Amino acid sequence: MSKLKIILIDDDLERAQMTQKKLTQSDFEIVTCLVLNHQNLLPQQQWPADVILFNLTNPQLELVENDIHQFNLPTLLFTQDCHSQSIKLAVAAGITTYIVDEINPNTLGSLVKVALEHYKNYQKLLNDLNDTKTKLADRIDIEKAKVLLMQLQTLTEDQAFALLRKHAMHQRISIGEIARHLLQTQQLLSSSSVDQ
Incomplete structure (x- = not known):
């Protein structure tokens, strides 16, 4: 089995280096280790990773949310912040798994598996929702066109x-x-006749 590829993001340089060393010794591959600067966003770069691990003392969720959307990967947030409002905001920002504890290499594999499954299910739900919206929009447009x-x-x-279907097939596009x-x-045509 190949090593799990991790982007490690921390807000403490010393802790980040120590965590990186522990994870590497436990057979995880750290693709990159970034120290989160609360004034700046992370570099706009893509890394081949399986998961993002945030290890944050004080999660700045607006920065975390931006990073989640940038990387589009399952995310685990390790923190000591156990306030229910922080958890709600983190989940709303896109955190897959919120852990109030330190990173433990012995349990990390299981936590990542859970996060990956949550992420896959969430992505499937998003895709299903988008498909449903598209089909509904198609049906509305087809009815109007008819x-x-x-x-x-x-x-x-x-x-x-039948005329719509014939032209759609001829042009190799959907009826919608x-x-x-x-x-x-x-x-x-309606707007051009009004303009004249």
Whole structure:
């Protein structure tokens, strides 16, 4: 099995160096170790990693959130801050797992596995939500386009749908896309006739 690749982000240089040494000795690969500067964001660079470990005394969640979106990886936050508001804000910022403890190399593997599964499930939910939104938008646009075709060409609903499907297949795009093109064209023609 390959070593787990970790981006380690800490707000204490001495602790970061000690943690990096412990994790490396425990057969984890530290891709990079960054010390979080509370005035600056981390460098805009991508590293081939499996997970981000934040080890923060006082989590600055606006910086953490930016880093999470930059790397787009499962994240574990180790801290001594056990306030429920901090936990809520951290989860809202995108932290996958919030641990009120120090990093322990003996239990880290299990914690990372849990974080990876949470992250996969969360990503699947996001993808499903986006697919559902797209399908709903397609259905709305298809219905509007059918009504437009029925009005312009005195077609039945089935004929209008068949016409949309035929043009979508001919142009090798989805019926939703062809419906949006038709609606945009109709909007363009309507606005140009108003301008004259």
